[in-house]
Amino acid sequence: xxxxxxxxxxxxxxxxxxxxxxxxxxxxxxxxxxxxxxxxxxxxxxxxxxxxxxxxxxxxxxxxxxxxxxxxxxxxxxxxxxxxxxxxxxxxxxxxxxxxxxxxxxxxxxxxxxxxxxxxxxxxxxxxxxxxxxxxxxxxxxxxxxxxxxxxxxxxxxxxxxxxxxxxxxxxxxxxxxxxxxxxxxxxxxxxxxxxxxxxxxxxxxxxxxxxxxxxxxxxxxxxxxxxxxxxxx
Amino acid sequence: xxxxxxxxxxxxxxxxxxxxxxxxxxxxxxxxxxxxxxxxxxxxxxxxxxxxxxxxxxxxxxxxxxxxxxxxxxxxxxxxxxxxxxxxxxxxxxxxxxxxxxxxxxxxxxxxxxxxxxxxxxxxxxxxxxxxxxxxxxxxxxxxxxxxxxxxxxxxxxxxxxxxxxxxxxxxxxxxxxxxxxxxxxxxxxxxxxxxxxxxxxxxxxxxxxxxxxxx
Numbered sequence: 001x002x003x004x005x006x007x008x009x010x011x012x013x014x015x016x017x018x019x020x021x022x023x024x025x026x027x028x029x030x031x032x033x034x035x036x037x038x039x040x041x042x043x044x045x046x047x048x049x050x051x052x053x054x055x056x057x058x059x060x061x062x063x064x065x066x067x068x069x070x071x072x073x074x075x076x077x078x079x080x081x082x083x084x085x086x087x088x089x090x091x092x093x094x095x096x097x098x099x100x101x102x103x104x105x106x107x108x109x110x111x112x113x114x115x116x117x118x119x120x121x122x123x124x125x126x127x128x129x130x131x132x133x134x135x136x137x138x139x140x141x142x143x144x145x146x147x148x149x150x151x152x153x154x155x156x157x158x159x160x161x162x163x164x165x166x167x168x169x170x171x172x173x174x175x176x177x178x179x180x181x182x183x184x185x186x187x188x189x190x191x192x193x194x195x196x197x198x199x200x201x202x203x204x205x206x207x208x209x210x211x212x213x214x215x216x217x218x219x220x221x222x223x224x225x226x227x228x229x230x231x232x233x234x
Numbered sequence: 235x236x237x238x239x240x241x242x243x244x245x246x247x248x249x250x251x252x253x254x255x256x257x258x259x260x261x262x263x264x265x266x267x268x269x270x271x272x273x274x275x276x277x278x279x280x281x282x283x284x285x286x287x288x289x290x291x292x293x294x295x296x297x298x299x300x301x302x303x304x305x306x307x308x309x310x311x312x313x314x315x316x317x318x319x320x321x322x323x324x325x326x327x328x329x330x331x332x333x334x335x336x337x338x339x340x341x342x343x344x345x346x347x348x349x350x351x352x353x354x355x356x357x358x359x360x361x362x363x364x365x366x367x368x369x370x371x372x373x374x375x376x377x378x379x380x381x382x383x384x385x386x387x388x389x390x391x392x393x394x395x396x397x398x399x400x401x402x403x404x405x406x407x408x409x410x411x412x413x414x415x416x417x418x419x420x421x422x423x424x425x426x427x428x429x430x431x432x433x434x435x436x437x438x439x440x441x442x443x444x445x446x447x448x449x450x
Contacts, residue, residue: 023328023339030330030369091324098290099343100315230310234293 016101020109021116028117034082039121042075046129057134064133065143065194072122072147073183076154079118080179081172083110083162088232093166097233103226111159111222119151135198142197142207149210150190156214156221157182163228186213242317242392242424243267243303244289250297251284258284259445260297266424269439271415274428276445282428283323283397285445289426290320290395319391321399325378329371333362333381336370337388344389356384360410375402383407383414394418396427400434408434 028035049067053059087093087110096106126147127140135143161179165171193206243265250260258281266272274282287293289300291307291314299306300314307314327336337353357366360380365373370381379402386394399411412434415425419439427433433440 019339019343026335027328027330089324090328091322091326092328094292094320094322094324095326095340096343097310098292098315098318098320100312101343103310234309 013102013105016105017109017112019101020096020106021113022109024110024113025116028113035117035121038075038079038118039125041078042071042122042125043129045071045074047132050132060133061135061139061198064130064135065139065191065198067133068126068130068143069147069150069187069191069194072119072126072151073154073180073187075122076118076151076158077176077179077183079114080158080162080175083114083159084166084229085162085171088166093229094233097229103229104222107159107163107225107229108222111155111225114159115152115155119147119155123147123151135194139194139197142203143194146190146193146203146207146210149207149214150186153186153210153214153217154183156217157186160221160224160228163225163232166229166232186210189213241268242422243301244393244424244426245301245304246289246298247301248298249285249288249295249300251281251288251293252296253284258447262298262443262445264441264443266426268422268424269419271419271425271427271433271435271440273433273440273442274426274445275430275442276428277447280445280447282445286320286395286397286426286428287322290318290322291315292320317391318393318395319386319389320395320397321382321386322397323401325382327370327378327381330369332367332369333357333373333384334366336381337385340385341388352388353384356387357381359387359414360384361406376404376407379403380407380410383411386418387414392423394423394425394427396425396429398429399427400429400431411435 046068049063050060053063084093087096097103099106123144127144130140130143158179161175161182165175165178168174189206189209193203193210196203196206244267246262246264248260249262251258262285264272274285276282284293288295291300291309291311294309301307302311302314302317305313331339334353334357337356341353354363354366357363360383362377362380362384365377370378379399400408403411415433415435418425419435
């Protein structure tokens, strides 16, 4: 690894991130139906809870942040299998791993593309869907901010799981088992931020912890993913 | 850019491969240098693909080592990644994109600033000029393989590793592959190819390595 790492650091990182990002976004935009399915899943699941529980404002506003965050987790999980599996099965991953560009940067680009096509729309839709739960403006704002900080962590952690389960049989369910526990801290701080605001407290501590988690995942996840991809290709 | 500007030597020393508990081959030693091709033959399951993936730097050998320019290289070694062009069983094409877009992406990844007409030219050379704006989804297996050939031509790498390059190609495609290989070897390139049929090129510069299944 030492030799590889040194030359990886020498090579330009940003062009490699940009390359993978542009390619994945382009492919995603050509298969819009898939993107639509995930967003629709999010919208429908979030809208089912008010139907299944009580219409009382009290109950709904208590449930709301938790439901929106949990569903965001599931929506992210649903799209994870798409992150590397397609590239693995058509040989793209092989070629990416053999290219002189740093693999960690290339997978980072793919992760950013995943977030832009799943996490970002989920975060932007959240205030709209949150209105069903009788949450007021400040709470909805906090919800969106917490999702904007938290969903990239979901993409980064999920990418590690997706790369580790490449080529395994029943990868999809294994992926859920592997990733959902890792998502738990994100859920706790994300939903916690919204609850704090509802209780009249500051969301800053929760959001700071989410931000710190994001920075940590941003540094560590691409390295873990590139190691896992190389193992999967062996 | 031109492979001829430097001398390239790939050495394999007593390579062995295991898959699970089964030994595929042991003691495979060969040397390939400028302008030479190594033709790997052997029955199904003898480890041709594994040997090729080892030389491409995708798989670690169970024993032995691979040397590029005399230096031992391990899987995903940066020195190897600079020089190798690997055409495996998988086409590495995105169904949603056109042949042109697929090739442009691979060239961009390679940092090679190819002119736009170079892609059109390369697609023309493999008789895909009319299909260059269609999504790859609608192309046949053979046409996908041809895009792979166009990629070899565009990303100028000295070491070609081709796994079953003749699969799904028609007579005209095989001819195009032959011409491509001849030009590559004449320019001092190296090639390692595995196939069940003889390579359509440069017989006098090609040596054959027969993989015999290792005794269980």
